Amino acid sequence: MRRLVLGALVALALFGSAAPAAAHPFGPPSTAKVTVRGTSLTLVWHAAEDDWVALGQSLGAFDDPSTELTGEEKLQRSPAVHRYLLERMTVSQAGRPCPGELGELNDLLGTGATIEFECPAKIDEVKIKLAALMDLNDAYRTVLVGDSEALFTVTTPEQQVRLHGSAVPGAVLPLAIGTFAVVVLGVVAAVVLRRRRRSA
Template sequence: MPVLSRGRRLGVGALAALGLVVAVPTAAYAHPFGPPLTAQLSVEGRTVELELHMPSDDWMAIAQLLQVFDEAPGDTTTTGEQRLVQSEKFASYLTESVRVSQDGDDCARSVTPRPSLLEDGIVVVADCPEAVDTVTLDITTLHEVHANYRTVVSGAGAPQTLFTSSAPTHELTLTGGTGSTPLPGLLTAGGFLAAAAAAAVAFPLLRRRTREASRA
């Protein structure tokens, strides 16, 4: 089991009450092979918003990556969730890993917390020079932790789009509204869960049939 610094042990303890902790508290135990991170896209005039959601252990992976809990290891006045959301490192990381540009120019970005990080996610707000109908997004969240992390963006009438370490940048045309054309196959979070459930059944059956064939 990895040895944690005193600050990280306290950080894990602070998050335990919030469920923001994994069985072995290290970024290596996050879920790059599980359902993708999601971002709900909305646009109004010159402003683009991306509401980010991910499992609690992936928020924890970001906290570990940024060493958020090493900043004030003896702090017992705030919860782990509060310390993560209030961290300047956290805000800076999100605005750097979720980039928005218009006609080649970066849109100024900031972070707007929601009442609960775990339940409501967090919002990256981008203010662009002109009213937005086409925008370029570059999303690299958690790619430095593992190359298999990916993010599905949907909303604002744009087609549902997958951002990966090999294809982190996409130009989207926004038609307004909240809907999106779904991704084909099993690229949505529900699809990944369904695939995992199917695999849990299929692999034992495959092994059993292989054994039966070898006996024949």
């Protein structure tokens, strides 16, 4: 089901774009999972390997000539990468920013990047910004899954999201993915139908 959703999002980007050059350049969109406990919010962001490479290149993370470090280690140690992730993914509550702390980037492809946010009050509704990679190409998307679901794009990088506590492992994610699949596939079908009518 997850592959179906990601494939549908790519199709939407392709059919909805004014030109092929505006399509998503590196495959399926990144994902972000959010869980909440009281006043704390944990955001885990996952991106594909080539997306991490593009990000590192744009921030100069690979400029270090050392041959003893792998590309992943250079990303992990780059202050520019750390600043970028904290600037491009934020949370605020009732107009007040929730300070975020980026965890160690030990396994970029396996565990992704984790940011822990601490908000002023118990979390029910917050504004989440997921704009990573969108400055590199406006065709990038991020799918929010977990206690809520949403699609973040270059035109809607920041959205108000209502949350309801901690995500239940193995239960919330399939529900979010299934609901989102129906919405996205419906939009894709509408776009394709509209184009066919224009052609006719």
